[in-house]
Amino acid sequence: MTQKIGKGVTWVTVTEEDAGQRLDNFLLRLLRRAPKSLVYRIVRKGEVRVNKGRAQVSQRLQTGDVVRIPPVSLPESEEPSMDKVPADQLRLIESCILYEDKDLMVVNKPSGVAVHGGSGLNWGLIEVLRQLRPLAKRMELVHRIDRDTSGCLLIAKKASVLKALHAQIRADQLDKRYLAIVLGSWPKKVAKVDLPLKKHHLPDGGWHVTVDQSGKEAVSFFKVEQHLQGCDLISVKLKTGRTHQIRVHALAQGCPLLGDDKYGDREENKHYRKLGMKRLALHAQFLGFTHPVTEEKMLIEAPLWSDFKRIITELTLI
CATH class of the missing domain: 3.10.290.10 (RNA-binding S4 domain)
Incomplete structure (x- = not known):
């Protein structure tokens, strides 16, 4: 080819x-x-x-x-050198696999781990998984989540499986549900946020996203699960999966995500770092899809990481 x-x-x-x-x-x-x-x-x-x-x-x-x-300048080695990845991180990522068969896997991605290497990163989750599963020659990410977001990430091991899962994404058939902690009190009457989002390129290759009527359709459904001290624990169900969608939709309601140093309140975040929450409080908790080969309806849950559970306990109202 x-x-x-x-x-x-x-x-x-x-x-x-x-x-x-x-x-x-x-x-x-x-x-x-x-x-x-x-x-x-x-x-x-x-x-x-x-x-x-x-x-x-x-x-x-x-x-x-x-x-x-076009001609591109590529590093000498085919894959990132695994000797640059600490052994405990390799073991961690292996332990993060929530479900696996010959066609696909679902991983509970840790916060702080990028899905791809590059842009100054020696490795990302997909490169490590390719090393851990060398016989899966066509292993690819089905979708992406932000580096700072933890939780369910779906990986295909075959091109045919990837193609079928992408078709499900285009048909809005993936069930993606998140848990997040927002600063302040979520507006009582707001259950659906339907605001178009536009991506703006940054010089470093990243993105900044704003609400913009000329942007793409973005729809999120929010529900308050628990009132916390100065915060709310909310669940979010996505109809669309735009870049930074939850973060920007929450900000538009006056409730930035706890730990969001890109769109949120950095001074407020310093307070919560002292309580042990040093990252974005956003977790992809559930992922539902139809298995392309077995046609089984799958619903995978990614357990909350310890720092997320701990901050909920710290902020629970007595």
Whole structure:
């Protein structure tokens, strides 16, 4: 399917296995050693072409599409060196696997672990999983969650499984439910937030997201589960899965997430760090989907990490 990628322009013909895949996911698999920011940059600058035309990272590829990949400078080694990953982290990630079969796995991602390496990171969750499961040659992320968010992350081991799960995502058939702690009191009458979101590129390859009528549809459902001291514990069900959706929708209601140093209140967050919550209080608790092979309805729960449980205990009203 591919020539050697790196030194010269490469033309890659999309096969049936990769049909329906987003362009960014397709490139990230082919350019595993390239920083994620580089992949997005070469698409944005028009250096990547699909059927000789400019493309967007969200474009879905079809069988027979011809993708032009420009010369890119890649590190020497194929994968991140695992000797740079502490042994206890390797054991931790192995222990985070909540469900696994020959087709897919679900991992309870720790907060602080990026899903991908690159942008100054030697490794991410997917690179470590590929090392832990070397026979799964087509292992790919089905979706992503923020580096600071913990909880359920779905990984496909086969291209056909990835394609089927992406179809479920496009049809809004994935059941994604989160737990979060917000600063202040959640507005009593607000159960649904339907505000379009727009992503803005940052020089470091990251994103900043704002509510913008010219943005993409974003719908979240919020429910207060428990009133805490100065905070509320809320559950969130997503209809759409936009970047930073929960964080920006909560902020728009005047209730930023505890521990959110990007959109939230940094001074308030300092107080909670002293209580042991040193990260974003957002956890992907449940993930539901239909198994593409067995057709079984799956609902996986990721247990709360100890710091999340501890801060709830610390803030519980007596």
